[in-house]
Amino acid sequence: MPESTPRDRALFRVNPMSYIVIAILVVAILWPVAAYPLALGWLVLIPVGFAWWVARTRTRLDERGVHLSTWRSRRSVPWDEVKGVMFPKKGFARLVTTSDDSLPMGGVSFHDLPRLSAASRGRIRDPYAAPGPEQP
Template sequence: MSASFRAPLPESTPRDRALFRVNPMSYIVILVFLLAIAWPVTTYPLALGWLILLPLAFGWWVARTSTRLDEEGVRVSTWRYRRTIPWDQVKGVMFPKKGFARLVTVDDDSLPMGGVSFHDLPRLSRASDGRIRDPYSAPAPGDD
């Protein structure tokens, strides 16, 4: 009669370790913004009705922005495009002071890696099977 108990995963341990997304708490910001503009928009719909497009655009951005690592390469998805970069084209990862990490290709192109920040570096290294190295982890025995 009892169901099997499965301990919940901590928030810092997502089920899909190779998928990086924008923090889902962003949807709460969208909801608060929508509630904040509801009264002005309903009062003056002709003049301020366009404000509804702002939370919709932000929601589109949150839903579309992601990065996935797999055996083929890195799949970067932004609000404008989706692109797969094979591993032999990946030069490294750059962490700017603001914003998400950026994937640097051998052609010196820089692509935003949505959902990946500096604190995700150990998870990024594990998901890439060591192709993207975590410089702060202990080296494996035999590595120089």
């Protein structure tokens, strides 16, 4: 199934192709670590840390709210505390709460806005979507 149509439309994750970058990084550090294991053995922690970040970073939307997971913490924000979403020039989207906190939405980028709007059942509006039929 292509990435643009994931099975769980309410779950947003870091692109799984990132694991290929991790594999390339492992291959790149094998030579120096094998040559000088005591001095450069710590380099193994770099791909392990990156893999941990890719595996843990995600955003899920459901009826209760937005559930954010980063490499070091998890947080749930109920819908009545969601003020909106902002998209910085770099990085993932950020959830803005009614207390003006800005929380990273791992795995959510600007191109995910239509899917984000659908998963939130319109609570997060897609300003570029065609307007629906007007209600009488």
